[in-house]
Amino acid sequence: MQYKGLLVMKLKTIYSVFWYLFLGCSFIWLICGLSYNFFYNDKVEQSRVELTKALNAYFPREQYLNASEVYESNRRTLFSKGIARNIRKDSLHQDIKSIKPISGNWELVDQAKTRYVYENELYRVYVTKDPLNDGYIVVLACNNWLELLHL
Numbered sequence: 001m002q003y004k005g006l007l008v009m010k011l012k013t014i015y016s017v018f019w020y021l022f023l024g025c026s027f028i029w030l031i032c033g034l035s036y037n038f039f040y041n042d043k044v045e046q047s048r049v050e051l052t053k054a055l056n057a058y059f060p061r062e063q064y065l066n067a068s069e070v071y072e073s074n075r076r077t078l079f080s081k082g083i084a085r086n087i088r089k090d091s092l093h094q095d096i097k098s099i100k101p102i103s104g105n106w107e108l109v110d111q112a113k114t115r116y117v118y119e120n121e122l123y124r125v126y127v128t129k130d131p132l133n134d135g136y137i138v139v140l141a142c143n144n145w146l147e148l149l150h151l
Contacts (some may be wrong), residue, residue: 048072052070054123055083055140058123058140060102064090064099065093066085066087067087069085070084079120080110082126085138086130087136087137093136099136100127101118104120104123105120107119107127115127115128123140
């Protein structure tokens with residue numbers, strides 16, 4: 001009888017430890033997430049505006065048939081933000097090789113049948129074929145060490 005009571009007491013203690021550990025971790029996660037949004041929201045918005053301006057400069061509407069407005073790509077981490085745009089095929093841009101930034105010193109760093117990657121000292125551009133629409137997806141991301149590792 002005494003053994004059963006001791007076992008129940010140990011289980012309650014273990015349960016309590018894990019419960020308070022879970023609550024503590026959740027509270028820390030909540031504080032970090034809210035403070036990141038509160039303190040760094042201006043920097044995130046500033047980098048989004050900067051990337052949008054760069055994408056509009058390197059892939060202007062006059063040169064490419066844009067199938068969509070600028071949107072955030074799936075390339076989002078704490079270190080790397082990506083802005084994307086869909087481009088339609090036209091008479092000048094029938095293959096993926098013809099989709100490249102129009103100005104600046106860009107170097108082709110990786111190429112495959114459905115993906116080309118261009119890079120300069122500030123940005124990295126990913127051009128991929130759009131499987132849903134007959135066109136291309138262009139993603140412009142900040143060029144940093146995480147981008148180099150994620151190639």
